[in-house]
Amino acid sequence: xxxxxxxxxxxxxxxxxxxxxxxxxxxxxxxxxxxxxxxxxxxxxxxxxxxxxxxxxxxxxxxxxxxxxxxxxxxxxxxxxxxxxxxxxxxxxxxxxxxxxxxxxxxxxxxxxxxxxxxxxxxxxxxxxxxxxxxxxxxxxxxxxxxxxxxxxxxxxxxxxxxxxxxxxxxxxxxxxxxxxxxxxxxxxxxxxxxxxxxxxxxxxxxxxxxxxxxxxxxxxxxxxxxxxxxxxxxxxxxxxxxxxxxxxxxxxxxxxxxxx
Amino acid sequence: xxxxxxxxxxxxxxxxxxxxxxxxxxxxxxxxxxxxxxxxxxxxxxxxxxxxxxxxxxxxxxxxxxxxxxxxxxxxxxxxxxxxxxxxxxxxxxxxxxxxxxxxxxxxxxxxxxxxxxxxxxxxxxxxxxxxxxxxxxxxxxxxxxxxxxxxxxxxxxxxxxxxxxxxxxxxxxxxxxxxxxxxxxxxxxxxxxxxxxxxxxxxxxxxxxxxxxxxxxxxxxxxxxxxxxxxxxxxxxxxxxxxxxxxxxxxxxxxxxxxx
Numbered sequence: 001x002x003x004x005x006x007x008x009x010x011x012x013x014x015x016x017x018x019x020x021x022x023x024x025x026x027x028x029x030x031x032x033x034x035x036x037x038x039x040x041x042x043x044x045x046x047x048x049x050x051x052x053x054x055x056x057x058x059x060x061x062x063x064x065x066x067x068x069x070x071x072x073x074x075x076x077x078x079x080x081x082x083x084x085x086x087x088x089x090x091x092x093x094x095x096x097x098x099x100x101x102x103x104x105x106x107x108x109x110x111x112x113x114x115x116x117x118x119x120x121x122x123x124x125x126x127x128x129x130x131x132x133x134x135x136x137x138x139x140x141x142x143x144x145x146x147x148x149x150x151x152x153x154x155x156x157x158x159x160x161x162x163x164x165x166x167x168x169x170x171x172x173x174x175x176x177x178x179x180x181x182x183x184x185x186x187x188x189x190x191x192x193x194x195x196x197x198x199x200x201x202x203x204x205x206x207x208x209x210x211x212x213x214x215x216x217x218x219x220x221x222x223x224x225x226x227x228x229x230x231x232x233x234x235x236x237x238x239x240x241x242x243x244x245x246x247x248x249x250x251x252x253x254x255x256x257x258x259x260x261x
Numbered sequence: 262x263x264x265x266x267x268x269x270x271x272x273x274x275x276x277x278x279x280x281x282x283x284x285x286x287x288x289x290x291x292x293x294x295x296x297x298x299x300x301x302x303x304x305x306x307x308x309x310x311x312x313x314x315x316x317x318x319x320x321x322x323x324x325x326x327x328x329x330x331x332x333x334x335x336x337x338x339x340x341x342x343x344x345x346x347x348x349x350x351x352x353x354x355x356x357x358x359x360x361x362x363x364x365x366x367x368x369x370x371x372x373x374x375x376x377x378x379x380x381x382x383x384x385x386x387x388x389x390x391x392x393x394x395x396x397x398x399x400x401x402x403x404x405x406x407x408x409x410x411x412x413x414x415x416x417x418x419x420x421x422x423x424x425x426x427x428x429x430x431x432x433x434x435x436x437x438x439x440x441x442x443x444x445x446x447x448x449x450x451x452x453x454x455x456x457x458x459x460x461x462x463x464x465x466x467x468x469x470x471x472x473x474x475x476x477x478x479x480x481x482x483x484x485x486x487x488x489x490x491x492x493x494x495x496x497x498x499x500x501x502x503x504x505x506x507x508x509x510x511x512x513x514x515x516x517x518x519x520x521x522x
Contacts, residue, residue, distance in 0.1 A: 034301055035301070036299055037297070037299075040295055075348070078346060084364070085333065085335075085346060086333055086336075087371070089371040089372050089374060089376075096372045099368060103342075104364075107348070114350030177443055180440070180441040180443065181439075182438055182441065
């Protein structure tokens with residue numbers, strides 16, 4: 001059966017499950033980690049998607065959202081808090097109170113999601129923890145097979161990691177520098193689709209900067225290579241209002257484009 | 262005169278100034294930064310020290326606290342928010358409301374500190390920005406010389422940085438790995454004490470794991486080398502309740518030890 005991360009009572013009480021990953025993975029340079037290589041990501045996209053599913057959950061179907069997220073990343077209902085955390089303190093008393101109200105609403109939403117057993121967070125720091133937990137959670141969900149289930153890979157996973165991690169804090173004194181050799185991180189999508197969770201609907205993301213043609217070409221190539229369900233593709237310059245949904249079902253059909261004002 | 266970061270009106274209305282640095286500096290691997298090497302630090306120590314000074318400010322002397330802090334680090338009044346951000350959503354309704362009240366108190370404290378012109382934040386991300394801003398702020402404060410002023414170096418500064426930063430996002434495909442050469446970051450304490458801010462009372466921190474004898478030896482060596490005012494020294498295993506204040510005035514006197522239950 002392997003490691004169990006999700007209480008059986010949660011799995012029994014839902015019609016569908018979504019596993020969503022979020023935040024950036026960390027590549028530690030030391031075992032007692034002081035320094036690490038980070039992939040920039042706040043986890044905001046994953047938490048907003050999860051909030052969306054939780055807001056519709058219970059109307060017709062009960063959805064369980066399992067978040068595999070970086071420790072300290074934006075949690076469900078945490079968007080206002082993230083902005084309050086960065087806030088430089090300038091504002092009228094009314095603005096301060098509005099900020100407090102937004103944080104309070106976010107925390108109450110989070111507490112309610114947890115109390116209603118619709119949300120279950122699992123945490124990682126390093127890329128190694130992330131890959132291990134993704135496999136264990138996928139295998140666990142595949143075994144449980146509660147209705148339809150989806151795996152949405154929104155985390156920013158490190159492409160490279162350090163193999164020979166130092167035991168103690170690396171000393172700076174008397175040092176002329178530091179040489180690091182990083183090796184490529186194995187891609188998790190292939191074993192996820194082929195072995196760990198063959199029944200899951202798997203969603204990946206793709207962001208490029210060059211052109212829409214190049215972006216769609218890359219998205220199609222990913223679908224060909226991994227055979228998963230959907231690529232959500234964005235250009236960096238238009239990612240806030242234009243998104244391409246590229247599906248594997250029929251690669252000759254034009255990708256769906258959603259645009260917001 | 263150089264770059265001006267602190268409004269003159271703030272400097273004119275205070276008796277003393279404390280410049281405190283906080284958070285970890287970032288070493289970018291790319292110019293359009295997706296990946297970076299980070300030094301773990303939340304900025305919590307700097308924000309708690311600043312809150313302490315602001316709580317006593319106004320009783321007899323007016324202190325201006327200038328925070329040179331990592332963007333996104335814990336700001337003044339942000340301790341409860343940091344804990345709410347990481348909170349996994351489990352708690353009774355009363356516990357949720359207590360959490361909200363703590364966040365609200367922190368945000369109001371921050372707004373009040375800013376509105377009373379007793380707090381001025383300046384932000385950095387990379388180690389390069391940090392070093393540039395530290396120099397500019399120190400030179401600015403030295404020129405202004407408002408009463409006594411102190412510079413408290415609580416930030417976790419990267420010991421190494423990458424000289425040849427990639428222009429674009431490093432590609433992972435077809436790659437057998439990544440080799441990084443890092444060079445040692447110049448120590449800022451020496452030019453700070455000797456050139457940038459010779460009138461400042463400069464405080465540094467030292468953390469070791471081996472023994473108190475080794476810790477005090479390292480603290481004294483730092484004072485000998487840089488000739489600054491004070492080293493706040495801790496052992497990792499007792500840092501929550503035991504602190505050594507090692508002063509430069511008379512190196513033969515035993516260091517002061519403060520202990521909390």
